[in-house]
Amino acid sequence: MCLDRMMFAFAGVMILVSVLLTQFVHPGFFWFTVFIGANLLQSAFTGFCPAAIIMKKLGAKSGSAFQ
Numbered sequence: 001m002c003l004d005r006m007m008f009a010f011a012g013v014m015i016l017v018s019v020l021l022t023q024f025v026h027p028g029f030f031w032f033t034v035f036i037g038a039n040l041l042q043s044a045f046t047g048f049c050p051a052a053i054i055m056k057k058l059g060a061k062s063g064s065a066f067q
Contacts, residue, residue: 004063011040061063 001009014036021029043049056062 001060002061002063003052003055006055006060007049010051010055011036 016035018029018033018036023034039049043052
């Protein structure tokens with residue numbers, strides 16, 4: 001699995017987790033969902049994503065989005 005697909009999967013899991021936390025734990029976890037969305041938006045324009053850097057250092061094969 002290339003880095004791009006790993007990032008899509010990671011972002012999807014984090015969004016689902018944050019929605020579940022908001023629903024079942026505390027409404028304040030809404031801000032976690034906002035943070036994830038903001039990070040996705042800025043990485044689309046800048047190409048900078050801390051999670052992608054970590055996954056690349058762990059040996060993920062580079063895709064076309066995060067080089």
